[in-house]
Amino acid sequence: xxxxxxxxxxxxxxxxxxxxxxVFDQEQEHGTVVLLDPEPPHELHQDVWExxxxxxxxxxxxxxx
Amino acid sequence: xxxxxxPSYPTERTCPFSPPEELATYREHEPIRRMRYPDxxxxxxxxxxxxxxxxxxxxRFSARSEFKRAPVARPGVEPFFGVPALPGWVxxxxxxxxxxxxxxxxxxxxxxxxRELRPRLDRIVADLLDGMERHGGPVDLVENFTMPLSSLTIxxxxxxxxxxxxxxxxxxxxxxxxxxxxxxxxxxxxRLYELLRGVAKSGGQQDGLLRTLAxxxxxxxxxxxxxxxMMLSGGHGSTSSAMALGTFALxxxxxxxxxxxxxxxxxxxxxxxxxxYVTIFHFGxxxxxxxxxxxxxxxxxxxESITVALPSANRDPEWFKEAPDQxxxxxxxxxxxxxxxxxxxCTGQNLVRMEMRAALPALFQRFPRLSLAIPAAEVRIYxxxxxxxxxxxxxxxx
Ligand code: HEM
Ligand code: SF4
Numbered sequence: 219x220x221x222x223x224x225x226x227x228x229x230x231x232x233x234x235x236x237x238x239x240x241v242f243d244q245e246q247e248h249g250t251v252v253l254l255d256p257e258p259p260h261e262l263h264q265d266v267w268e269x270x271x272x273x274x275x276x277x278x279x280x281x282x283x
Numbered sequence: 284x285x286x287x288x289x290p291s292y293p294t295e296r297t298c299p300f301s302p303p304e305e306l307a308t309y310r311e312h313e314p315i316r317r318m319r320y321p322d323x324x325x326x327x328x329x330x331x332x333x334x335x336x337x338x339x340x341x342x343r344f345s346a347r348s349e350f351k352r353a354p355v356a357r358p359g360v361e362p363f364f365g366v367p368a369l370p371g372w373v374x375x376x377x378x379x380x381x382x383x384x385x386x387x388x389x390x391x392x393x394x395x396x397x398r399e400l401r402p403r404l405d406r407i408v409a410d411l412l413d414g415m416e417r418h419g420g421p422v423d424l425v426e427n428f429t430m431p432l433s434s435l436t437i438x439x440x441x442x443x444x445x446x447x448x449x450x451x452x453x454x455x456x457x458x459x460x461x462x463x464x465x466x467x468x469x470x471x472x473x474r475l476y477e478l479l480r481g482v483a484k485s486g487g488q489q490d491g492l493l494r495t496l497a498x499x500x501x502x503x504x505x506x507x508x509x510x511x512x513m514m515l516s517g518g519h520g521s522t523s524s525a526m527a528l529g530t531f532a533l534x535x536x537x538x539x540x541x542x543x544x545x546x547x548x549x550x551x552x553x554x555x556x557x558x559x560y561v562t563i564f565h566f567g568x569x570x571x572x573x574x575x576x577x578x579x580x581x582x583x584x585x586x587e588s589i590t591v592a593l594p595s596a597n598r599d600p601e602w603f604k605e606a607p608d609q610x611x612x613x614x615x616x617x618x619x620x621x622x623x624x625x626x627x628x629c630t631g632q633n634l635v636r637m638e639m640r641a642a643l644p645a646l647f648q649r650f651p652r653l654s655l656a657i658p659a660a661e662v663r664i665y666x667x668x669x670x671x672x673x674x675x676x677x678x679x680x681x
Contacts, residue, residue, distance in 0.1 A: 229626050230389030236633045249389030268617035274628035
């Protein structure tokens with residue numbers, strides 16, 4: 219799995235960082251998404267898919283390979 | 284169709300947990316259709332998950348308060364239209380003003396900061412549960428648990444000092460009291476504005492949101508006060524309602540409650556499911572097109588009012604494939620719209636999640652035999668009284 223985040227589209231809601239803190243964080247000033255792990259381990263794939271599906275900015279995309 | 288035949292926004296429910304049936308019919312046949320507003324305006328109603336999502340992320344639609352009008356005729360409340368945004372109320376602004384203020388807020392509501400609040404929330408929850416235990420059942424869960432928890436949490440967040448919390452709670456109660464007169468509510472709002480002004484200036488707790496925003500120096504004093512007032516009006520009753528209705532929904536579905544209490548790993552997903560299932564903002568959210576445009580196969584004119592129906596989007600079988608009208612705490616809840624979508628999506632959501640995580644499991648741990656003190660059918664819900672869906676009271680015993 220490869221994760222890509224678009225910081226321009228991010229609305230800073232913190233949903234991703236709240237639900238999958240192993241993969242997403244937020245910078246401190248405006249709460250914009252910070253991608254910690256673009257190739258997360260297998261056990262997190264489901265959570266990452268769900269974060270992408272839930273992101274209100276549609277700022278997270280995921281490619282499976 | 285003459286204007287008289289255009290339906291208004293439906294609010295009547297046959298079951299407290301089921302959104303009005305008309306919404307499901309519209310979603311199936313005309314996911315965008317005309318709707319009549321209490322002031323006679325013929326606008327639009329959008330009900331499907333896909334159109335709701337699409338609309339809320341489309342910058343051609345505005346959230347400016349000048350375009351907003353009351354979607355539902357509320358008893359004793361004049362229909363409003365075209366009221367300018369109050370300073371700091373991001374909810375009523377478009378970019379770039381919206382972005383300027385929202386960025387200051389999202390930096391303060393990061394997942395990390397919300398997690399740090401947990402010990403304080405646990406303490407508030409434990410104190411309230413002690414109080415309920417001392418009192419003995421039956422008690423009203425709203426009055427004794429969900430309302431004070433939500434109010435004290437907002438105090439913690441904004442930095443309202445302990446000495447002023449009683450006053451804050453008293454005035455919030457009048458402001459949100461369903462029996463308060465318009466004059467009393469407006470006087471309470473004035474007093475709260477005054478209190479928040481003081482909190483933002485210097486009276487607030489060191490790490491409180493309002494004081495921190497003031498020290499940052501990016502926003503002016505009236506904007507900061509307005510942010511406090513907006514969070515109180517949008518976040519107080521809604522969070523209390525989410526916890527009260529969430530508890531009610533679990534009590535009304537014993538199989539789900541049994542799973543909820545048996546498996547702590549299910550809690551986080553269960554809370555999302557409860558938020559989806561009860562969708563607190565039951566009048567939806569308002570938007571208007573900034574220009575004449577085509578959307579969902581219809582032609583919309585600039586400035587027309589649109590009601591974006593979150594409750595029906597959250598029950599859309601196209602998105603929630605399996606039995607969307609059932610409460611299922613194990614379902615995949617991702618993409619639920621209880622907190623909206625797009626640039627205005629709720630900045631308070633992770634605070635709500637922390638609060639619910641602190642509150643609901645602890646409630647059922649403390650009172651494993653918790654049950655309704657009256658028949659479920661007698662729990663009174665409000666349908667057209669407030670844009671926040673809820674119960675007047677939830678009498679429980681144990
Ligand atoms: C269960 C409780 C809550 C629910 C269901 C909820 C729901 C929502 C929804 C649907 C919106 C989007 C409105 C729109 O698009 O027009 C919103 C916006 C907002 N909410 Fe919440 N909310 C809750 C609690 C809170 C709390 C506790 C706070 C703060 C302490 C808060 C602060 C905000 C703010 C500041 C906005 C406006 C964001 C913007 O315009 O950029 N909310 N909320
Ligand atoms: S969920 Fe999306 S919008 Fe929210 S912080 Fe993460 S990337 Fe940004």
